[in-house]
Amino acid sequence: MASFYVSTGGLMCILCGPGAYKVSDCVINMTSANCEKCPKGTFQSTDNQAAYCAPCLGSCVDRYQVVSTPCTSTSNLKCRCKDGYYFKSLSADGLEGHCLQDESKPQSSSAKDFQITKSNVSRCGNSSTSILCKLNRKFPNVTEAEHTWERTVLVAVPVFSLVTSILGFMFLILYYTRKPNVIHRALKR
Incomplete structure (x- = not known):
């Protein structure tokens, strides 16, 4: 079933699918928006009306991580802990943490894959990039540049x-x- 959005002109347009972004709104009611495929190195994981695709991460962020799935037009780079390492959660929600050496199983490869996301995904999994995952839950379909802006605003406003x-x-x-x-001088006049 197609998902729709209301254009600025008041028309009901079909959202762009995963792997594409919106170039312009539809011109006929109940038809597809004008969409283009995400350029190489970018992705969109959901139906959307975004003006651009999110940039893929170039590499895993932790030195104990390896790429499990490269970036595609529909999903960001996915990483997992290297063999002999496991994901250690540092928060109740499981979004903060890092890969640690597994002393009891030096060659363990049972670590789950996790996705380092820059778009709204159903779960971040065992990610050591907690700030991205936490921001994604608050601000879906936001790019790294916009995350940086959000971090700047989150610091600048309180200061x-x-x-x-x-x-x-x-x-x-x-x-x-x-x-x-001032009152004393006014009374002397």
């Missing part, structure tokens, strides 16, 4: 708020400590 609050507090202190002098 700006703190500085503004401190300056406002200092202004109030100065205003109220000088206010009696």
